[in-house]
Amino acid sequence: MVRVFWIVVLLMVIVFPSAVLTQLLMTPRSSDPTFDKNLEINPSSTPETYGLKYEVVRFVTSDHVRINAWYVDGGSSKSVIAVHGGNSDKRRLLPMINGFHKAGFNSLLIDSRNHGQSDAGSTGLTLGIHESKDIVAAAEWLSSDKQSTSIGVVGFSQGSSAALLAAGRSPLIGALVLQGTGYDISELLKRVFPFIHGFVTDNAARIFLFRCGLNFSDAWKLEYPQIKVVEDLSIPAFFISGSVDEIVGSDDVAKLFDVKSGVKRMWVVEGGGHSVDFDQVADEFDRQVNGFLEVSL
DSSP states (O other), X not given: OHHHHHHHHHIIIIIHHHHHHHHHHHSOTTOOTTOOOOOSSOTTOOGGGGTXXXXXXXXXXXXXXXXXXXXXXXXXXXXXXXXXXXXXXXXXXXXXXXXXXXXXXEEEEEOOTTSTTSOOOSSOOOTTTTTHHHHHHHHHHHHHHSOXXXXXXXXXXXXXXHHHHHHHHOTTEXXXXXXXXXXXHHHHHHHHOTTSOHHHHHHHHHHHHHHTTOOHHHHHTTOOHHHHHHHHOOSOEEEEEETTOSSXXXXXXXHHHHHOOSSEEEEEETTOOSSOOTTTTHHHHIIIIIHHHHHHO
């Protein structure tokens, strides 16, 4: 009985807190099928608010999740897929579509699974692991329905992690712009919950990776798939980080940048946090990001 008691205590002290952290991480806090979330943008905004005609489009991923998106035709064979971060939706991407349009790109703004008007996935938030399938499906839709021959992806936070993993899945993706790309779940949890011991956050990361579908060995060794993909990534990639990012440290983004071979660029936005305020750096964003895409696609 004593042995059973201490086993139960051990599980309560170690496993239970880690499992709770994992559940918190994987639960979409602002998912709302009515598409009426509290964003810093008018809830009724669409591309027409920014003077651009658009189509509402839907396509289905390889694991049967229906994705909702806005498509703006730029009269080009080159297209940009824009992907928001966790607990947001495609409206957050609206301020940058005029820049894409002026640069001559078609743009596809997607709601990731569990967000906005897209369907829910079966696993909740996976920080890009399953959300990457949404981007692969978007690229396939652009190729088949709009005859796009060159496709780039601009992703933010979870969306950038998803974009990186999607590039490892799909040869249709020809260039990446990645802002605030997180991959080290344990470090992310330590920044969000600095009062929790690293042993607990490491185990939470292991549970998270296992629940996302990694095999037990890779999950236990914290073998993050983003590192494996970026090591073999051959397409051009532009990494963006805020200098005071409170969730994904600029050092984490720099590690991905260092591992990446071939054509790459990095921009550290001075004073920028995890959610870089692109309204404050709009002109520089358009110049750097669209300039990179113009020469990369």
